[in-house]
Amino acid sequence: MKAEDVIVILDCGSQYTQLIARRIREQHVFSEILPWDAPMEEIRSRNPKGIVISGSPKSVLSQGAPTISDELFDLGVPILGICYGMQLLSHLLGGKVAKVELAEYGRAKIEVLDLNAAIFRGLPKEFYVWMSHGDTVVELPPGARVLAKSESGLIAAMAFTEKPIFGLQFHPEVAHTEHGIEILRNFLFEVCHCDQTWNLGDWVEEQVKQISQTVGDGKVISALSGGVDSTVAAVLTQRAVGNRLYCVFVNTGLLRLDEAENVLSVYRNELKLNVRYVDASEEFLKALKGVTDPEEKRKAVGRTFIEVFEREAEKVGDAKWLLQGTLYPDVIESGRQGKGASVIKTHHNVGGLPEEMKLKLIEPLKDLFKDEVRAIGSILGIPRSILRRHPFPGPGLSVRCLGEVTPEKLELLRRADAVFIEELDVAGYYEKVWQAFCVLLPVRSVGVTGDERTYGYTVALRAVESLDGMTADWAYLDRELLDKVARRICNEIPGINRVVLDVTSKPPATIEWE
Structure with missing residues (x-):
């Protein structure tokens, strides 16, 4: 890349690692992901202005957990540990990490104890962040200080007094964290002194x-x-x-x-x-x-x-x-x-x-x-x-036709999906949602059409809002729109007699059903 300033992200296996990279690139600073055990010569070759250590599904207390070389601290560049990354920094530099009795998952309020700290500069004293951890730092390494605490009293952020090393127990890269972008901007520009050289x-x-x-x-x-x-x-x-x-x-x-x-x-x-x-x-x-x-x-x-x-x-x-x-x-x-x-x-x-x-x-x-x-x-x-087309899975309708895939079931699904997308477009919703589609369920139920008993398939409507597909919320669609879609599908497509709405976010679900 022509970008002069590079942030290297060491991936410890987090599902959010690329979100970190994307958030950094949004600030016109080039970022590159390397595995946590990348050779030091490979990291040095990037001449990074800063290092970010990602989260991980692992525990620093478990055998074989991702770790980093001690040589990383000799590079003389700022380091930011996120979630597992903060625990790893503490563990390697002489602190103590332990499993918490009550894990912190989801939305949590933190209190910033040092508003003069570079990564919290210009931010309010209290705001909500996104937590996802079962371990926590219970004893700081020598030379480190607490920057923020959560409502439950756990350390939410730390920094070293003499070194540009920071740790965040929460995830600033996800949309659920208030002021997350400002925190990353502070790290990039206040701490690492990056220039905006990438687009x-x-x-x-x-x-x-x-x-x-x-x-x-x-x-x-x-x-x-x-x-x-x-x-x-x-x-x-x-x-x-x-x-x-x-x-x-x-x-x-x-x-x-x-x-x-x-x-x-x-x-x-x-x-x-x-x-x-x-x-x-x-x-x-x-x-x-x-x-x-x-x-x-x-x-x-x-x-x-x-x-x-x-x-x-x-x-x-x-x-x-x-x-x-x-x-x-x-x-x-x-x-x-x-x-x-x-x-x-x-x-x-x-x-x-x-x-x-x-x-x-x-x-x-x-x-x-x-x-x-x-x-x-x-x-x-x-x-x-x-x-403007919505994302479509590589395996196509095979993963939206639950159970065995047959030509007859695919035809039902195609026609139902076309009705849903057409009505979304007419109502002005198509470009407001990230993705929308129908799923044909391997479920048949009794219905009544024209005073006659039917035994037809069930279709689920799925519409989500998202920034990047990594996390998603189900989309709130107009009741009249949903009513029209359901009536059209059941009236126009023999073989389908029931329509349901999927109101599950990602996580815990994925956007696609399969």
């Missing part, structure tokens, strides 16, 4: 160069899905390799209503991409026959996905690279980022790939979030009709 325009230029250098004179086959991610990845790569990009749009049989026709028109007529259409719906449905487990569905789609593209690559002739629009939330939920990260669910373009592949992968967006990708798409001139 997405620079990222585009550098990524185009990097793709060009990686691919050389080779051919790239692009896995287009019709969504924002694969489209941005394709247009970005087209800038790097020109006519050596061969796009393939696969009809998996798991797409939404009329999706293939609509996106092909945009690709060919507006973006001028060279797109080959492949109808592989029978292959995907065959691979999914009898499969009901969500993980197995994702892996079955992933295996078939690669098989189809390798076959198409042979038709292109001497294609060596496969382009995918993998985003960072896909990577971390699949447990691929950072030692100790837990697997939430396998994404077909991350964990569903076979170990032996004929094609090498290019994933230029793998360190970005959805809103960043949309911003890049705008820079690249991609039409709004693509950029």
